Amino acid sequence: MSSANNKWTVQNMADQSGRTFIVTGANSGLGEVAARSLAAAGGHVILACRNVDKGDTVARSVGTRAEVRQLDLADLASVRAFADSVDKVDVLINNAGVMAVPHRKTADGFEMQFGTNHLGHFALSGLLLPKISDRVVTLSSNMHLVGSINLGDPNFEQRRYDRWIAYCQSKLANLMFAYELQRRLDKAGSKVKSLGAHPGYAATELQGRTESIQDKVLALGNRLIAQSAEMGALPELYAATEPGAPGGGYVGPDKLGNNRGHPKLQGSSKKSKDEAVAAQLWELSEKLTGVRFAL
Numbered sequence: 001m002s003s004a005n006n007k008w009t010v011q012n013m014a015d016q017s018g019r020t021f022i023v024t025g026a027n028s029g030l031g032e033v034a035a036r037s038l039a040a041a042g043g044h045v046i047l048a049c050r051n052v053d054k055g056d057t058v059a060r061s062v063g064t065r066a067e068v069r070q071l072d073l074a075d076l077a078s079v080r081a082f083a084d085s086v087d088k089v090d091v092l093i094n095n096a097g098v099m100a101v102p103h104r105k106t107a108d109g110f111e112m113q114f115g116t117n118h119l120g121h122f123a124l125s126g127l128l129l130p131k132i133s134d135r136v137v138t139l140s141s142n143m144h145l146v147g148s149i150n151l152g153d154p155n156f157e158q159r160r161y162d163r164w165i166a167y168c169q170s171k172l173a174n175l176m177f178a179y180e181l182q183r184r185l186d187k188a189g190s191k192v193k194s195l196g197a198h199p200g201y202a203a204t205e206l207q208g209r210t211e212s213i214q215d216k217v218l219a220l221g222n223r224l225i226a227q228s229a230e231m232g233a234l235p236e237l238y239a240a241t242e243p244g245a246p247g248g249g250y251v252g253p254d255k256l257g258n259n260r261g262h263p264k265l266q267g268s269s270k271k272s273k274d275e276a277v278a279a280q281l282w283e284l285s286e287k288l289t290g291v292r293f294a295l
Contacts, residue, residue, distance in 0.1 A: 007262045009234065013241050016043035020089045021240065022128070023047060024071060024121065025096025027054035030139075030199055033233035034093060034240070039065040041241070046089070048082060048096075050074075073120025075107035076289060083127035091240050092128055094121040094138040094174070103161040110288065111155040113163075117170035119289055122177055126291040135193040137239045140175035140250070142198060142258060145269045147172030151280055173281060175250065175268055180278040181293075182248035188295040193247035195239040196268070200253035200260050202232025227253070227260045238263040 006012075021038050025031040026047035035045045039062045048071035049055035055068035069085055072078035073096055097117045106115035125136050147168035153159050154173075156166060178196035185192050235251040245251065250268050255261030271277070286292055 008238055008242070009262065010037045010041070010237060013037070013041045013237065014243065016041040016241060018042075019091065019134075020044045020046065021091045021093060022086070022089050023093045023095050024073065024124070025049065027051050027058055029229055030202060030233045030236065031093075031095040032058050033229045034095060034236055035066060036062055037233065037237055038240070039063065046086070050096075071124075072107075073116045073124065074110075074112060076120075076123055077107070079120055079123045080127060083124060086128060086131055088131045088133065089128065090132070090134040092125060092132055092136045093236055093240055094125065094136065095236060096121075097139065097170075100163040100167050102163065103156070105155075108288075109155075111161070111166055113166045113170040114154050114173065117167075118173035118177065119285060121174070122285045123289040123291040125177075125181065126286075126289070126293045129192070130294050132192055135195060135240065135245075135247070136178075136181060137195050137197055137236055138174050138178040138181075139236060140178070140196050140198045140268075141171040142200065142252070143168045144172040144175050144198075144272055147269075148271065149173060149176070149277055149281055151277070151284060154284065172269070172272060175272045176274075176278045176281055177285075178250070179248060179272065180275075180282050183275070183278075184293065184295045185247065190295070193245075195245060195247065196250040197235040197239040197263075198250075198252040198258075199232030199235060200227060200256075200258055202227055202229050231260070231262075235263040 021043050023031050023035045026035040027049040039045050045066045047055045047068045050072045052070050059066040059068045071082040104112045175196045178194050181194035239251045249265050251263050252258045252266050253261040254264040
């Protein structure tokens with residue numbers, strides 16, 4: 001990964017002319033930065049946003065290489081409608097997410113974080129896979145390190161809801177999905193690649209959604225510790241565009257316990273590599289979403 005050792009930035013990104021990208025949650029934060037960077041490199045970017053008005057504002061400022069389409073990952077009907085609207089795409093970036101929100105459910109009755117961060121992206125990836133020519137990038141988090149998958153109760157129907165346990169579970173699920181998808185693509189002899197990425201600790205609107213005193217603590221962390229959204233978006237941009245980025249790789253920042261810095265390939269938790277649990281999570285996700293991958 002030599003280019004990352006040379007402190008890879010958007011200036012190192014290859015020309016993306018003629019390539020189409022879908023970025024979920026591209027109306028703010030990391031997704032907005034990623035969309036702007038991909039368009040600046042010549043790519044055509046579909047901003048897949050729940051808030052179309054916010055998305056339109058971003059798209060207008062990006063210019064003719066950006067378009068907005070409605071996508072609510074917390075509603076499988078919306079995911080299906082969005083996937084139906086796409087003819088073909090080179091790269092899907094599963095970027096959107098919610099963090100540490102109060103207990104609520106998606107349109108289909110899933111716990112909001114597991115339902116949005118994991119199941120919504122799982123369904124989207126499965127529905128789009130036959131139309132994807134190059135790769136799928138799924139965002140995880142350093143918080144996957146303390147996450148566990150509760151296969152018996154992923155939606156907190158039997159256990160007491162804890163916003164951080166739910167968030168960490170969803171981010172571990174994201175990474176396990178990225179790895180498991182690569183294993184299945186390999187088995188099918190597909191040329192499509194699946195990679196995981198994480199932003200380290202980046203200052204975005206993600207940190208202001210707990211609807212509790214924790215918002216103030218997280219806002220302070222954003223000011224004192226976090227790196228910019230521009231830096232935080234580099235790992236997903238590297239994973240999405242770098243020709244040599246390997247399928248099954250996990251890309252994140254290189255400094256301060258992988259919380260800041262430039263993108264590099266890195267390791268992940270033992271749980272994230274548990275192939276038996278990953279296969280069970282995949283089966284459960286297919287059952288809950290009704291989406292089967294054409295592999």
